[in-house]
Amino acid sequence: MDPVTAMYVAQGIHGLAYGMILFLIASGLNVIFGMMGVLNLAHAAFFMLSGYLGYQAVSLTGNFWAALLLAPIATALCGVLMERFLLGKVHAFGHLGELILTVGVAQIILAAVKGIWGTENLSLRMPPILEGQIALAGLNYPIYRLFIIGLALVVMAVMALLLYKTRLGKIVRAAVADAGMVNALGINVPLVFTLVFGVGIWMAGVAGVTIAPILTVFPGLADQVGNDAFLVVVTAGFGSLGGAFVVSIIFGLLSSYGIQFVSQFAPILVVAFTGLVLALRPHGLFGTREG
Amino acid sequence: MKAALAGASLFAALFLIPAAYAQAPSKAGFEVKDMSDMSDFDPANTVVPTGDTIKIAVVASFSGPAALVGQVYWASISWVAHDVNKRGGILVDGKKKLIELIKADHQSKPDVTKKIVERMVLQEKVHILWGTDGSNLQKIINETANKYKVIAINTASLSDDLQDATNFSRYAFQSSMSADQLGRAHAYYYGQIRKKEKKFYILCQDYSFGHVLAEGFKKGMKEYYPDAQIVGEDYHKLFLTDFAPYLEKIKASGAEVVFTGDWIPDAANLLKQARQMGISLPFAHVFLDEPNFLHEVGVEGTKGLVQISQYGVEGAAFKTPEQIKYYKTWNDQWRNKWKTPPFNSRLFEHGAGNIGSYIQQTYWLLDVMARARSTDPEKIIQIWEGDSYRFINGKVLTMRPCDHKAVQDLHILEFVPPDQQKQSFNIPPYYWFQGTSAAGPVHTIPAKVVLPWMDPKLDRCKGKNPAG
Numbered sequence: 001m002d003p004v005t006a007m008y009v010a011q012g013i014h015g016l017a018y019g020m021i022l023f024l025i026a027s028g029l030n031v032i033f034g035m036m037g038v039l040n041l042a043h044a045a046f047f048m049l050s051g052y053l054g055y056q057a058v059s060l061t062g063n064f065w066a067a068l069l070l071a072p073i074a075t076a077l078c079g080v081l082m083e084r085f086l087l088g089k090v091h092a093f094g095h096l097g098e099l100i101l102t103v104g105v106a107q108i109i110l111a112a113v114k115g116i117w118g119t120e121n122l123s124l125r126m127p128p129i130l131e132g133q134i135a136l137a138g139l140n141y142p143i144y145r146l147f148i149i150g151l152a153l154v155v156m157a158v159m160a161l162l163l164y165k166t167r168l169g170k171i172v173r174a175a176v177a178d179a180g181m182v183n184a185l186g187i188n189v190p191l192v193f194t195l196v197f198g199v200g201i202w203m204a205g206v207a208g209v210t211i212a213p214i215l216t217v218f219p220g221l222a223d224q225v226g227n228d229a230f231l232v233v234v235t236a237g238f239g240s241l242g243g244a245f246v247v248s249i250i251f252g253l254l255s256s257y258g259i260q261f262v263s264q265f266a267p268i269l270v271v272a273f274t275g276l277v278l279a280l281r282p283h284g285l286f287g288t289r290e291g
Numbered sequence: 292m293k294a295a296l297a298g299a300s301l302f303a304a305l306f307l308i309p310a311a312y313a314q315a316p317s318k319a320g321f322e323v324k325d326m327s328d329m330s331d332f333d334p335a336n337t338v339v340p341t342g343d344t345i346k347i348a349v350v351a352s353f354s355g356p357a358a359l360v361g362q363v364y365w366a367s368i369s370w371v372a373h374d375v376n377k378r379g380g381i382l383v384d385g386k387k388k389l390i391e392l393i394k395a396d397h398q399s400k401p402d403v404t405k406k407i408v409e410r411m412v413l414q415e416k417v418h419i420l421w422g423t424d425g426s427n428l429q430k431i432i433n434e435t436a437n438k439y440k441v442i443a444i445n446t447a448s449l450s451d452d453l454q455d456a457t458n459f460s461r462y463a464f465q466s467s468m469s470a471d472q473l474g475r476a477h478a479y480y481y482g483q484i485r486k487k488e489k490k491f492y493i494l495c496q497d498y499s500f501g502h503v504l505a506e507g508f509k510k511g512m513k514e515y516y517p518d519a520q521i522v523g524e525d526y527h528k529l530f531l532t533d534f535a536p537y538l539e540k541i542k543a544s545g546a547e548v549v550f551t552g553d554w555i556p557d558a559a560n561l562l563k564q565a566r567q568m569g570i571s572l573p574f575a576h577v578f579l580d581e582p583n584f585l586h587e588v589g590v591e592g593t594k595g596l597v598q599i600s601q602y603g604v605e606g607a608a609f610k611t612p613e614q615i616k617y618y619k620t621w622n623d624q625w626r627n628k629w630k631t632p633p634f635n636s637r638l639f640e641h642g643a644g645n646i647g648s649y650i651q652q653t654y655w656l657l658d659v660m661a662r663a664r665s666t667d668p669e670k671i672i673q674i675w676e677g678d679s680y681r682f683i684n685g686k687v688l689t690m691r692p693c694d695h696k697a698v699q700d701l702h703i704l705e706f707v708p709p710d711q712q713k714q715s716f717n718i719p720p721y722y723w724f725q726g727t728s729a730a731g732p733v734h735t736i737p738a739k740v741v742l743p744w745m746d747p748k749l750d751r752c753k754g755k756n757p758a759g
């Protein structure tokens with residue numbers, strides 16, 4: 001492959017990898033906000049918390065895979081506790097109550113990580129097997145970024161299977177569509193929602209550990225990624241996991257090719273795309289419900 | 292007679308004025324022999340005096356994402372205060388007064404900065420505003436200082452426009468280096484000292500500091516390295532998640548050096564992702580020196596980095612017994628006494644680099660006040676304008692009178708593996724850090740080639756050359 005072609009191909013793969021990073025962060029938010037309609041502004045904070053828990057797990061075990069398994073579960077448990085004991089009490093006040101509560105929880109998480117791990121910048125090392133580059137059609141590409149793409153695809157596939165091919169998924173979709181009817185059928189709807197919330201936070205947790213090796217784990221990590229996640233969810237449309245997947249890829253490619261060809265305008269492209277989509281389709285590109 | 296006068300003026304212009312801004316011997320300077328016993332100092336447990344004190348507001352991020360920065364400043368300035376207080380304080384306004392430090396947390400937000408700084412002045416009645424990270428925030432500090440006629444010292448913000456015609460205040464002093472200087476200093480190093488690489492890629496953060504730094508570099512390259520090429524130039528948003536597209540462009544450009552002014556976390560993520568992508572190019576940088584993340588990247592990944600320093604010294608870092616004693620005083624405390632994070636981390640191990648600079652800049656401030664024998668801002672200004680001060684490491688700074696910017700030599704540090712760090716760390720164990728490349732060869736960039744930018748529109752500076 002000639003160098004120029006190689007560069008353009010590489011930018012495409014970078015866009016895909018960045019898109020998958022966005023998808024990993026946004027997918028959990030899409031589940032919580034998109035499906036349950038819960039405005040969870042602490043989502044990015046849980047993502048950050050998982051990064052810290054992942055760092056701690058690696059420090060204790062020396063094993064990245066253990067961190068990838070344990071940290072999201074621990075983060076999800078924290079999310080479940082928030083949903084069970086706090087969010088439930090403010091549902092009656094609508095989105096405003098959820099907004100205020102989750103902003104508060106985000107601040108508590110921020111204070112907690114600083115209190116436990118301090119203010120220093122921490123690093124989570126990737127596993128040795130994923131270090132280095134691999135030759136890909138004449139291109140040398142970082143193995144870890146291919147892992148991120150693969151993991152995001154696996155998450156997407158598992159979520160799709162769960163939602164559309166299992167009884168549990170049917171119950172979740174029914175409860176989201178009509179909680180009263182599902183409740184009347186004897187299904188514990190609050191438990192279902194807690195489970196969905198926990199899965200959403202778990203997905204944020206997976207994102208936190210997965211992305212940490214290419215970023216710095218520090219108290220500002222939540223702010224660094226939070227806005228992007230919301231943009232994906234809003235542009236894709238609430239409740240559409242597939243839509244979030246597609247939009248993440250679009251954002252990733254806009255970002256990488258934008259930087260390649262019009263770098264001074266690259267940050268604007270994503271926002272401009274969002275504006276255009278919402279102007280033409282206020283419910284988002286694949287939206288199925290009101291925001 | 293006229294010819295003799297003309298000749299003398301020419302002689303002065305050519306030789307004396309630049310010489311004055313070289314390493315001019317200064318009577319005012321830090322003296323190790325006067326230092327107190329610092330064995331009871333712990334930045335996590337500082338003792339704050341009360342009563343009739345000299346109050347200094349330490350305006351910084353003590354909470355939020357940049358909280359570590361505030362802690363770095365706190366450790367630096369409280370070291371100085373502890374030392375001076377143990378000596379009995381400073382004789383000002385007719386009596387000896389101790390130094391009282393007050394934390395003023397601006398949370399990295401402009402609106403909070405305005406409120407907290409006004410509270411410091413109006414309620415706490417501080418004599419000095421000591422700041423800060425973020426030139427946009429330092430601007431607010433300087434404006435408040437000007438409004439209420441309180442002295443402000445800028446030890447850390449690097450924007451040149453802080454002291455330009457629009458923003459200048461007689462009460463504000465910039466003892467830190469500045470962005471334009473940094474860029475030109477790097478260019479001078481590559482063009483006049485190293486003379487090796489010829490292709491440079493500029494990748495900076497897309498805000499005022501990043502642009503000014505890059506402009507300084509380009510200006511310097513034209514002057515000191517006209518044969519060199521800028522093969523690419525990009526400005527990325529702050530707190531960028533993915534640097535890969537920029538790094539791909541850099542790879543394709545044929546660049547031999549990447550010039551960046553990025554700070555943490557962008558600096559850390561940029562270097563980390565570059566090495567993960569197999570890009571081993573050296574970075575000419577300002578802030579790629581946080582030891583914890585450098586250890587993460589490792590010795591090979593950090594080899595060849597080139598940093599500009601405002602606390603450097605040519606060759607060996609420790610040339611006199613006093614310098615060794617000063618270093619060991621800090622290092623022994625870190626090693627034996629400080630147990631509270633983050634002060635027990637590698638970041639605080641040596642008390643050199645920016646920490647060393649903040650400490651010495653603060654000693655300068657207090658020395659000026661001692662010579663003024665007053666907390667009266669007008670008397671402090673009178674002493675400080677044109678004043679020179681010698682740091683413990685031998686570096687001399689001079690406060691340019693017309694715009695209150697510090698004229699100083701800068702230094703370039705070349706990062707080398709531990710077995711080569713003896714070139715600068717010339718006492719046992721003969722390395723700065725074992726797990727990362729760090730300073731080895733250190734080169735001086737003379738003050739006369741990196742004089743801070745002077746705004747020609749500033750009335751006080753009209754008719755003056757950049758040497759003052």
